[in-house]
Amino acid sequence: MKNPIEEIGILHRSNVHIKNKDKLNEILNNIARGGLRKLQVVSDFDKTITKQHEDGIPHLSSFAMFSRIRSAAEDETYQATVKKLRQKYYPIELDPHIPVKDKIKHMEDWWNLSEKAISGLMVTQQDIDDVCLECKPSLRNGCKEFFRDLNDSNVPALVFSAGCGDIVAAVLKHAGVYLPNVKVISNFLKFNEDGTIMGFKDKIIHVFNKNEYAVKNTDFYGEVADRENAIVLGDSLGDAAMTQGMEHCQNALKIGFLYEQIEDSLPQYLDTFDIVLVDDQTMDVPRAIFDYIRDAAR
Ligand SMILES: [Mg+2]
Numbered sequence: 165m166k167n168p169i170e171e172i173g174i175l176h177r178s179n180v181h182i183k184n185k186d187k188l189n190e191i192l193n194n195i196a197r198g199g200l201r202k203l204q205v206v207s208d209f210d211k212t213i214t215k216q217h218e219d220g221i222p223h224l225s226s227f228a229m230f231s232r233i234r235s236a237a238e239d240e241t242y243q244a245t246v247k248k249l250r251q252k253y254y255p256i257e258l259d260p261h262i263p264v265k266d267k268i269k270h271m272e273d274w275w276n277l278s279e280k281a282i283s284g285l286m287v288t289q290q291d292i293d294d295v296c297l298e299c300k301p302s303l304r305n306g307c308k309e310f311f312r313d314l315n316d317s318n319v320p321a322l323v324f325s326a327g328c329g330d331i332v333a334a335v336l337k338h339a340g341v342y343l344p345n346v347k348v349i350s351n352f353l354k355f356n357e358d359g360t361i362m363g364f365k366d367k368i369i370h371v372f373n374k375n376e377y378a379v380k381n382t383d384f385y386g387e388v389a390d391r392e393n394a395i396v397l398g399d400s401l402g403d404a405a406m407t408q409g410m411e412h413c414q415n416a417l418k419i420g421f422l423y424e425q426i427e428d429s430l431p432q433y434l435d436t437f438d439i440v441l442v443d444d445q446t447m448d449v450p451r452a453i454f455d456y457i458r459d460a461a462r
Pocket residue numbers: 208209210211212398399400
């Protein structure tokens with residue numbers, strides 16, 4: 165039995181936390197055995213593909229970026245509503261003392277009320293592109309290279325986001341990582357003929373329903389049906405469940421990025437993710453694991 169943790173030097177950095185090394189070694193061995201042809205990557209977007217902070221300043225989420233679009237920024241009722249919602253619900257999302265099952269109802273309320281608030285605004289694709297270029301959120305260091313390597317190796321990458329899909333897609337596009345292997349599942353805006361937002365196109369995805377969300381009903385599902393191994397990336401506890409709706413997925417290696425309330429949240433993150441990266445604003449670990457899988461096949 166190989167010991168991949170020993171071989172992947174970066175896993176010995178002091179901010180890398182692993183609760184169950186035997187289990188992680190087993191997953192790594194299974195995934196390496198399948199090689200790149202059996203691999204897919206499933207990643208959250210906000211604070212996972214983008215950095216959690218830059219020099220201590222937290223990054224804007226896709227919805228926060230949306231709020232900066234002129235028509236939204238100038239709408240005082242909209243601004244007051246989203247601010248109030250965030251003040252109420254964001255602490256609940258983060259609170260390590262509230263069980264996830266209790267958080268779900270609150271997250272549903274938050275997203276439903278956000279959908280209501282967003283409806284009626286008029287936004288163009290140009291507005292969306294402009295706000296992305298203006299805010300220019302930085303992707304994790306090494307993110308571009310990671311996506312390039314995945315595309316070069318024909319490994320599908322699913323970006324699975326509870327954020328605003330139109331913004332997510334635009335950020336990926338402008339950063340040059342919306343490559344042919346990338347698919348985005350998220351809350352995309354629904355417009356009427358004159359460009360007014362009517363809500364979201366499909367069933368709402370919030371931070372804690374990514375497990376039940378029917379990835380199954382998308383064409384992506386067919387593309388990855390023979391990919392039984394996944395690297396799963398996220399910064400929220402709910403992200404660890406992103407492959408639960410994929411029946412064929414046998415080995416999911418879950419990597420969690422933790423930045424806020426580190427001390428209080430670490431135990432839960434360690435129970436949920438196979439690898440927890442504390443205040444790591446890079447893609448170094450996912451890339452090292454990808455390299456390990458690729459090289460193991462040679
Ligand atoms: Mg996130």
